[in-house]
Structure formats: C-alpha cells, structure tokens
Amino acid sequence: MSVSKITIKELAEKMNLSISTISRALHDHPSIGKKTTAEVKKMARLLGYVPNSVASNLRRNKTYTIGVIVPRIDIYFHSHVISGIEEIAYKQGYNVTIFQSRDSLDREIKITQILQSKMVDGIIACIGLETKNCDHFHKFRELNVPLVFYDRVNKSFDVSKVVIDDFEAAFKATEHLIHLGRKTICHIAGPQSTDIFKARLEGYKAALIQHHIPVNNKLVKYTSELSYEEGASCAKRLLSSGTVPDGMFCANDYTAITAMQVFKKAGYQIPGDIAVVGFSNYPISRMLDPTLTTIDDSAFDMGQAAAKLLIRNVEEKNNTIATETIVIKTNLVIRDSTRMEKSA
Amino acid sequence: MSVSKITIKELAEKMNLSISTISRALHDHPSIGKKTTAEVKKMARLLGYVPNSVASNLRRNKTYTIGVIVPRIDIYFHSHVISGIEEIAYKQGYNVTIFQSRDSLDREIKITQILQSKMVDGIIACIGLETKNCDHFHKFRELNVPLVFYDRVNKSFDVSKVVIDDFEAAFKATEHLIHLGRKTICHIAGPQSTDIFKARLEGYKAALIQHHIPVNNKLVKYTSELSYEEGASCAKRLLSSGTVPDGMFCANDYTAITAMQVFKKAGYQIPGDIAVVGFSNYPISRMLDPTLTTIDDSAFDMGQAAAKLLIRNVEEKNNTIATETIVIKTNLVIRDSTRMEKSA
DNA sequence: CTGAAAGCGCTTACAG
DNA sequence: CTGAAAGCGCTTACAG
Numbered sequence: 001m002s003v004s005k006i007t008i009k010e011l012a013e014k015m016n017l018s019i020s021t022i023s024r025a026l027h028d029h030p031s032i033g034k035k036t037t038a039e040v041k042k043m044a045r046l047l048g049y050v051p052n053s054v055a056s057n058l059r060r061n062k063t064y065t066i067g068v069i070v071p072r073i074d075i076y077f078h079s080h081v082i083s084g085i086e087e088i089a090y091k092q093g094y095n096v097t098i099f100q101s102r103d104s105l106d107r108e109i110k111i112t113q114i115l116q117s118k119m120v121d122g123i124i125a126c127i128g129l130e131t132k133n134c135d136h137f138h139k140f141r142e143l144n145v146p147l148v149f150y151d152r153v154n155k156s157f158d159v160s161k162v163v164i165d166d167f168e169a170a171f172k173a174t175e176h177l178i179h180l181g182r183k184t185i186c187h188i189a190g191p192q193s194t195d196i197f198k199a200r201l202e203g204y205k206a207a208l209i210q211h212h213i214p215v216n217n218k219l220v221k222y223t224s225e226l227s228y229e230e231g232a233s234c235a236k237r238l239l240s241s242g243t244v245p246d247g248m249f250c251a252n253d254y255t256a257i258t259a260m261q262v263f264k265k266a267g268y269q270i271p272g273d274i275a276v277v278g279f280s281n282y283p284i285s286r287m288l289d290p291t292l293t294t295i296d297d298s299a300f301d302m303g304q305a306a307a308k309l310l311i312r313n314v315e316e317k318n319n320t321i322a323t324e325t326i327v328i329k330t331n332l333v334i335r336d337s338t339r340m341e342k343s344a
Numbered sequence: 345m346s347v348s349k350i351t352i353k354e355l356a357e358k359m360n361l362s363i364s365t366i367s368r369a370l371h372d373h374p375s376i377g378k379k380t381t382a383e384v385k386k387m388a389r390l391l392g393y394v395p396n397s398v399a400s401n402l403r404r405n406k407t408y409t410i411g412v413i414v415p416r417i418d419i420y421f422h423s424h425v426i427s428g429i430e431e432i433a434y435k436q437g438y439n440v441t442i443f444q445s446r447d448s449l450d451r452e453i454k455i456t457q458i459l460q461s462k463m464v465d466g467i468i469a470c471i472g473l474e475t476k477n478c479d480h481f482h483k484f485r486e487l488n489v490p491l492v493f494y495d496r497v498n499k500s501f502d503v504s505k506v507v508i509d510d511f512e513a514a515f516k517a518t519e520h521l522i523h524l525g526r527k528t529i530c531h532i533a534g535p536q537s538t539d540i541f542k543a544r545l546e547g548y549k550a551a552l553i554q555h556h557i558p559v560n561n562k563l564v565k566y567t568s569e570l571s572y573e574e575g576a577s578c579a580k581r582l583l584s585s586g587t588v589p590d591g592m593f594c595a596n597d598y599t600a601i602t603a604m605q606v607f608k609k610a611g612y613q614i615p616g617d618i619a620v621v622g623f624s625n626y627p628i629s630r631m632l633d634p635t636l637t638t639i640d641d642s643a644f645d646m647g648q649a650a651a652k653l654l655i656r657n658v659e660e661k662n663n664t665i666a667t668e669t670i671v672i673k674t675n676l677v678i679r680d681s682t683r684m685e686k687s688a
Numbered sequence: 689c690t691g692a693a694a695g696c697g698c699t700t701a702c703a704g
Numbered sequence: 705c706t707g708a709a710a711g712c713g714c715t716t717a718c719a720g
Contacts, residue, residue, distance in 0.1 A: 005487060007697060018707045023699060031705060048483065053461040054407070055697035058398045058712050073430070074423040083418045086444055095458065097441045100430055114439065117397040139392065143349060228631045261633050284628050287572045289605050351713060362691045367715060375689055399713035402696050 006049045015043055026051070057119060065095045066310060067120035069111055071103045071128050076282055077299050078126065081150060084303020085124060092311050094121070103128040109136045122146040122310045127154060129194060134159070146313035148306045152196060160313065160323045162306040166196045169295045169330040170203025173249050173277045176293070176332055178211045180275055180340060182247030186219035188234050188259060190226045190251040197226075200251045200279065219245060223255065231255030235262035246274055253278040253285050253294055260288070260337065275338040290336035298328045350393045359387055370395070401463060410654060411464035412442045413455055415472050420626055421643050422470065425494060428647020429468060436655050438465070447472040453480045466490040466654045471498060473538060478503070490657035492650045496540060504657065504667045506650040510540045513639045513674040514547025517593050517621045520637070520676055522555045524619055524684060526591030530563040532578050532603060534570045534595040541570075544595045544623065563589060567599065575599030579606035590618055597622035597629050597638055604632070604681065619682040634680035642672045 008026075012019040017040070024032045025040035032040075043049075057063040066089055070078040082098060089096050097120065101108040108128050115123055122145060127134065134157035140147050149161040177185050187204045190197030205215050221237060223230035231254055238245060239262070250256035256278030263274050270276055270290055278285055278294035285292040305326050352370075356363040361384070369376045369384035376384075387393075401407040410433055414422040426442060433440050441464065445452040452472050459467055466489060471478065478501035484491050493505040521529050531548045534541030549559050565581060567574035575598055582589060583606070594600035600622030607618050614620055614634055622629055622638035629636040649670050 009697075020707055033705060050457055050460045052402075052463065052697050053458075054398055054402045054463050056699070058396075058402055059698045061712070063398070072427065073417070074420065074427045076418065076420065076423075079418040079423040083416065083444070086417070095441065095443075095462075097439065099439075100427070113394055114397075116394045118439075119396065119398050228627070257628075258631050261631070264633065283572070284601075287602055287605070289608065353713075364691055377689060396713050400715070403714045405696070
C-alpha cells in the first residue's frame with residue numbers, strides 16, 4: 001500500500017514509548033496505565049492509525065475470516081444465504097471472503113487451496129454440481145479448520161451441515177395438492193445427481209403413495225437445471241402428452257412460473273384447472289398472477305445458522321471431531337395458485 | 345490454523361537447503377538450478393505444502409485482493425456485478441473480498457477501515473443511499489490504493505467510475521414509447537436523492553420535450569425504493585387519478601412487473617392500451633406475460649469493466665491521479681409489452 | 689547457483 | 705506498569 005501509512009513503530013517513536021506498550025495500550029491491556037492508554041489511543045486517532053490486520057493475523061495465527069464457497073453468487077438463493085452469513089459474521093467481528101466455484105470441480109479444488117493459504121478460521125461451503133467426492137476438503141480436518149456445508153451435501157463425507165428437509169417439504173407440498181382433491185399431480189424435477197432434488201422427487205412420490213394415488217412416471221418431467229426455459233418446455237410436453245395434470249409440484253419457483261404461464265396461455269385456469277406449487281419462495285413468487293404457493297426455503301436463516309455453527313466451532317477450543325447437522329424448518333406458503341376459495 | 349501445517353522452513357530442513365533456496369525454487373527463480381527447482385517442487389507437492397499468503401502478503405506489501413463494497417449482495421444487480429468482477433479477478437490471479445454496507449453510512453465507513461487494515465490492493469465500491477459525501481474514501485488516495493466506483497456516484501468526489509448513461513437510456517426508453525404513438529406516458533421514478541434515478545427522470549422528461557409532448561407532473565409517481573409493492577400502488581393511483589396513461593416507463597423492472605399486473609387486472613390490454621418499459625432486464629422480465637421491454641443495464645459488463653480498470657490501475661506503477669470514467673452501453677430490449685404487431 | 693541476514697507489522701512470554 | 709526480544713512465514717538485496 002502506502003509509504004505514508006502509520007505503524008505502531010511510528011507511534012512508539014512519537015510518544016517515546018516501546019512498541020510493546022503501544023500495542024498493549026491499543027488493546028486495552030490491563031497492565032498499561034489508564035493515562036498512557038488514553039494518550040496512546042488519542043495519538044493513534046490523531047495520526048489516523050489503522051492496525052495492519054495482515055501482520056496481526058500472521059502473528060496470532062487467526063484471521064477472523066470465514067471463507068465461503070458458493071456455486072454462483074448471482075443465484076438468489078446463494079446471495080441470500082451469504083447475506084445471512086454476513087449478518088452474523090459482521091456482528092461477531094468476522095469477515096467473509098466469498099468464492100464462486102461456478103459448479104466447476106477444478107475451480108472448487110483451487111479455491112480450497114486459496115482458503116488454506118489465506119489462513120481462514122473456518123469455511124462454509126455449498127459444493128458444486130460436479131463435486132462427487134469431497135477429498136479436497138479432507139485437509140481442513142487435519143488443519144483443524146472447521147467446516148460447515150449448506151444445502152447440497154455429500155452423503156459419504158461426514159461434515160457439519162445446515163440443510164432443509166427436502167423430502168418433508170416436498171411431501172408437504174404434494175400433500176397440499178392432494179388435500180385440494182387433485183389426483184393427477186405432476187412434478188418438475190431437478191437433476192437427480194443432486195441429493196436435494198432427488199429428495200424432492202422422493203417426497204412427492206411418498207405423498208402420493210401415502211394417499212393411495214399411483215405414481216405415474218409420465219407425470220414426472222426431469223430438467224437439467226430447473227431453468228425458466230425448461231419449466232415452459234415441460235409444461236408444453238405435459239399439455240401435448242394427453243394427460244393434462246390437475247396439480248403440479250415444481251422443484252423450484254423458476255419452473256413453476258413459466259409452467260404456469262404456459263398453462264394459462266393454453267386456456268387453463270389456475271388454480272381451478274391446475275393448482276401449482278413451487279419451491280424456494282423467490283421474491284417474485286408473491287407478485288405473480290396468480291401469486292404462487294411455494295415452499296419457503298429459509299435461505300437467510302440457513303446462512304445465519306451456518307455462520308453461528310461455524311463460529312461456535314471456531315471458538316470452541318476443544319475441536320472435537322463431532323459433526324452436527326442442523327435442519328432448518330421450511331414453510332409451505334399458501335397463495336392464490338392453490339387457493340380454491342378464489343376460483344369458487 | 346494447524347500444528348501440522350508445513351512451511352518453507354520444514355521443507356528446507358527436509359532437503360538440507362536454505363529457506364532462501366526453497367522460496368526461490370517455488371517461484372521458479374532463474375538463479376536456482378533446474379534440478380533443485382524440480383526436486384523442491386516435488387517435495388512440496390509430496391508434503392502438501394501450501395504457501396502462506398498472509399506471510400507473503402505482509403512481506404511483499406501486496407495482497408492480490410480486491411475489496412468490494414456493495415449495498416446489498418442479495419440484490420440481483422449487485423450480485424451480477426460481483427460475478428463480473430470475480431470473473432476478471434479470478435483470471436488475473438486476484439481474490440475478491442465482499443462487504444455489504446446495507447446502505448448504512450456507519451457501516452460503510454467501518455468497511456473502509458477494514459479494507460485498509462487488510463491491505464487490499466484496490467477497491468471497487470457502490471456507495472450506499474445514505475452516503476452524501478465520500479470523505480471516508482479520501483484516505484485511499486493518500487494510501488495509493490486505487491478506487492473504482494460503479495453505478496452510483498457522487499458528483500463532488502472525483503474518482504474513476506463505471507456507469508451507464510441513465511439519462512440516455514431513459515431517453516431511449518421513453519422515445520420508444522413515443523414512436524409507438526403514445527402521448528400520455530407516465531413514469532415511476534426512484535428516490536431522487538440518488539443521481540441515477542434523477543437522471544432517469546430527466547431522460548424521460550427530455551424525450552417528451554424533444555417530441556413536443558408536455559410534461560405532466562401528475563404522471564410522475566415517486567417511490568422510495570422501487571419495490572414491487574410501490575409499483576403496484578403507483579399503478580393503482582394512476583388508474584384512480586382519472587388520467588390513465590397509454591405508456592409507462594418505470595425506473596426498474598420490479599415496479600414495471602407489478603404495475604403491469606395491476607393494469608391487466610383492471611382490464612387494460614398490454615401493450616394495446618398501455619405499453620410498458622422497465623429498466624434493468626432482470627431475468628424474470630423475459631418470462632412475464634407479456635414479456636417486458638426493458639433497458640439492459642449490463643451489470644455483468646459493468647463488473648468486468650470495473651475489475652479491468654481497477655487491476656490496470658493497481659498494476660501501473662505510475663499511479664497518476666488521473667481518474668477515468670467508463671460508460672457502459674445499454675440496450676433497449678424490445679419485447680411484447682411494447683410490441684404492437686402482436687396486438688394488431 | 690546458494691545462503692545468511694534483515695525485515696514486513698504485529699503480539700506476547702519473560703524479565704524487571 | 706513498561707521494555708527488550710523473539711518470532712509468525714515469507715521475500716529479497718547482498719555477499720560469495
């Protein structure tokens with residue numbers, strides 16, 4: 001940085017004190033006299049002294065930094081989780097350094113190296129779609145760097161995690177449609193290589209079975225990334241398939257939004273003819289016409305819970321290897337896309 | 345971090361070489377023999393050596409880190425800009441540390457201190473709504489830390505910036521409505537304390553004037569944060585005001601989306617009765633019914649441009665005080681909400 | 689081609 | 705209550 005940057009050493013010279021005393025005074029060390037402490041602080045303020053955290057991090061072997069790995073930062077779910085993480089971190093005096101894997105395993109591996117080299121105190125990660133094993137995270141255990149995963153998890157890797165119960169949420173969503181009297185309920189599914197989407201599909205099936213509705217595989221449409229476009233094309237395929245559903249549960253809101261539009265344009269009433277439930281509770285979902293019933297995935301809460309758990313692990317001296325799993329409650333937010341009174 | 349972490353010193357001991365040699369070999373210093381270099385690297389790989397960047401940052405007085413300040417990370421525009429920043433930074437070997445001011449001046453000031461203490465090589469910032477003067481950024485000039493602002497800028501602070509021409513974009517958008525033959529064009533405006541929203545309002549007015557359409561202040565509805573809710577309420581007020589517009593230009597997409605819905609529910613055809621143009625080109629805008637004509641604000645490009653400019657400034661030795669302004673081109677994306685052929 | 693030594697800015701056990 | 709000294713892990717001018 002700068003030549004003009006003021007250091008402890010310069011403060012010491014200016015005040016005819018040792019750098020030890022300056023350092024202690026700045027940290028309110030009890031052994032330094034009140035008067036000295038006050039004077040040092042005053043001078044520091046006067047000269048615009050800002051401690052060099054890089055130096056103190058190195059010396060103390062602690063950075064007050066949390067590394068966060070997300071697939072993409074410009075997906076609302078992740079930026080919302082980050083926002084929750086940051087809120088807690090900020091309050092507790094931690095900084096957050098964010099990295100995007102862009103769902104690339106190579107990049108994810110490289111990021112773990114960077115995080116290690118940066119001496120982060122702990123890591124919160126959502127693994128990428130390509131990540132089938134978590135070997136690149138093993139080292140953090142040896143290094144005693146706490147780790148918390150969120151949302152996507154790898155069953156073969158035992159790690160602390162914050163998740164929602166996707167199975168239960170999907171079950172709830174599907175059951176809600178069943179309670180409306182719907183019998184032909186379709187599902188727009190996410191990529192089955194990802195556990196959470198698999199669990200949503202399982203929850204959907206389980207609800208049908210529990211209510212003695214046969215599972216019809218033709219009513220399950222698979223997508224590769226649950227995009228807007230895929231939602232529309234799934235809906236079109238359903239319409240042209242001959243079996244038009246009377247209920248639909250989508251693995252995210254994006255696909256629900258565009259599927260709903262396709263149905264509307266084709267002349268179907270929502271929820272009268274087809275009731276629709278999404279997943280995620282994106283802000284837009286409450287602004288659609290009709291407003292969309294959906295599962296609130298509590299992204300912000302997830303972020304907060306992950307940060308709290310991580311910081312607790314960081315600050316507990318006894319880094320036991322015990323891992324912890326926090327399951328965040330989800331809510332079914334009922335709106336007009338399944339509200340029958342409206343269409344009555 | 346860890347006890348087991350391997351350092352240059354340990355490599356040196358293991359290999360009976362000095363730490364100088366190890367350090368040089370790891371950096372492919374030409375003075376070290378090829379054989380030694382190869383052996384050192386092999387051993388480093390074997391032992392899982394990862395350089396401690398905190399130490400080297402301190403020593404070299406350079407962190408390869410860019411500090412980014414955004415109001416909120418969970419606003420799509422900002423996460424999209426960050427994504428652009430990160431893309432460039434990653435390619436050039438820089439890391440990005442992100443901070444949220446949450447539009448609080450206090451927090452913004454505190455963040456500038458943290459960034460200084462972290463020795464970041466440069467800073468990219470979008471100032472918060474409360475930020476009326478930029479005194480807390482002055483120190484970076486003295487410290488020789490390059491600074492690039494994006495989107496929101498403060499006219500009284502001379503700094504490099506990446507912006508779009510909000511005036512021109514708003515002019516284009518409004519003119520587009522005029523070309524459709526619309527005469528009663530309303531505007532949903534953002535908070536006028538922010539330059540960009542002021543410029544959008546000015547652009548709207550200028551287009552009207554240029555085309556000899558009188559500016560009717562009743563057709564301008566002000567909002568405090570351009571939220572979904574405010575868009576709906578503005579639309580309702582317009583409908584009940586007696587002067588129903590035949591064209592509408594909104595300072596963002598959120599308000600356009602909900603305003604459009606209010607109009608539709610009230611029985612107006614879009615674009616037949618009311619043509620609508622938004623601002624930002626959020627992903628949702630192309631999925632609405634009708635799809636929304638809007639200004640693409642090129643968030644990703646802005647991020648990339650800001651990162652390129654910043655890194656160039658960081659790496660240029662001669663840190664001249666010359667500031668630079670990059671104006672990113674915006675496009676009017678014409679979709680169904682203003683496409684007359686469709687409703688013909 | 690290799691090494692000894694200084695030093696980045698800070699913290700902290702040790703001594704007084 | 706205060707200071708001298710060591711050291712965090714690395715880089716790099718200087719010397720050979």
